[in-house]
Amino acid sequence: MKWQISLLLVLAVSSTVKAENKTEPFTFVDEPAQCFVREGYPCAVRSLEPLRLQRGDDIYQFAAETSVVWLSADDLRVLEGRIWIEKSANLSLHILGSDVVAVDGEFLVTREKDQNLTIMNLNGSVQFPEKGFLKSEALPVGFQNWYGRRGTSGVVQRGVLRPIEVP
Numbered sequence: 001m002k003w004q005i006s007l008l009l010v011l012a013v014s015s016t017v018k019a020e021n022k023t024e025p026f027t028f029v030d031e032p033a034q035c036f037v038r039e040g041y042p043c044a045v046r047s048l049e050p051l052r053l054q055r056g057d058d059i060y061q062f063a064a065e066t067s068v069v070w071l072s073a074d075d076l077r078v079l080e081g082r083i084w085i086e087k088s089a090n091l092s093l094h095i096l097g098s099d100v101v102a103v104d105g106e107f108l109v110t111r112e113k114d115q116n117l118t119i120m121n122l123n124g125s126v127q128f129p130e131k132g133f134l135k136s137e138a139l140p141v142g143f144q145n146w147y148g149r150r151g152t153s154g155v156v157q158r159g160v161l162r163p164i165e166v167p
Contacts, residue, residue, distance in 0.1 A: 028053075028062075036070075043070045047081070059086040075100075078117060082110045088124070093117075095147040099156055102127040108164075112146070116157075120144040120164045132156040 027048045030036040035043035036053070045053070047062035054060070056073060066081025077094035085091065085107040092100045093109065095117050105124020111117055119126070121139045128137040132150055139145055144164045148157035 027051075039073065041070060041072050044068070044079075045070070058088045058091060060084070061086055078109050078111045080111050082108070084108050093119070095156065096149050099132060099147070099150060100129065101147075114148075116146040116148045116159075118144060118146045122164075 028036075028051050029046045029048065031044045032040065035041070036045055039055075044067065045062075046067040047064060049064045051062040051066075052060070053062065055070070058074075061084040062068075063082040066083055067079040068083065069077045069079060071077060071094075074090055075092040075094075085103065088103055088105060088107070091103050093103050093107075094100050096115065101119075103119075103124055103126050106122040107124055108120040108122060109117065110120075119139060121141050121143055123141055126139040128134075132155055139161065142164055143161055145161050146159040150156050
């Protein structure tokens with residue numbers, strides 16, 4: 001009985017966004033209720049099925065069961081799942097903790113089970129902050145890397161830069 005009430009509450013606060021062709025609705029849940037439409041921050045969004053959202057000029061495609069939090073219009077934290085950032089301009093993307101990279105362009109971002117964030121540069125540029133990253137840190141178009149927590153030495157943990165793997 002409790003799970004049925006919870007389901008009703010979730011459905012009550014869900015919002016509907018029309019697809020690009022305006023005929024097929026996709027569903028998501030935002031918290032606080034209606035924060036995405038009202039552009040209130042912070043705004044947590046969870047896609048219940050594949051979803052396309054636009055925030056200003058930025059365009060996002062969510063896989064089902066993807067959760068994010070917009071801390072402001074240009075400040076995004078991916079909590080879980082996979083998101084295709086189809087178009088972005090000066091978007092701050094949180095890795096873990098307070099570490100943020102600035103992205104412009106097209107990216108595929110995945111928050112993995114181990115909490116690492118994988119960023120695939122499809123057609124964009126990434127700016128890394130000086131603190132915790134190498135001065136020559138880069139993520140060229142066509143490459144991917146995972147990023148994790150800041151270690152005790154103050155350096156952000158990350159994988160080895162490699163070409164994008166097609167599953």
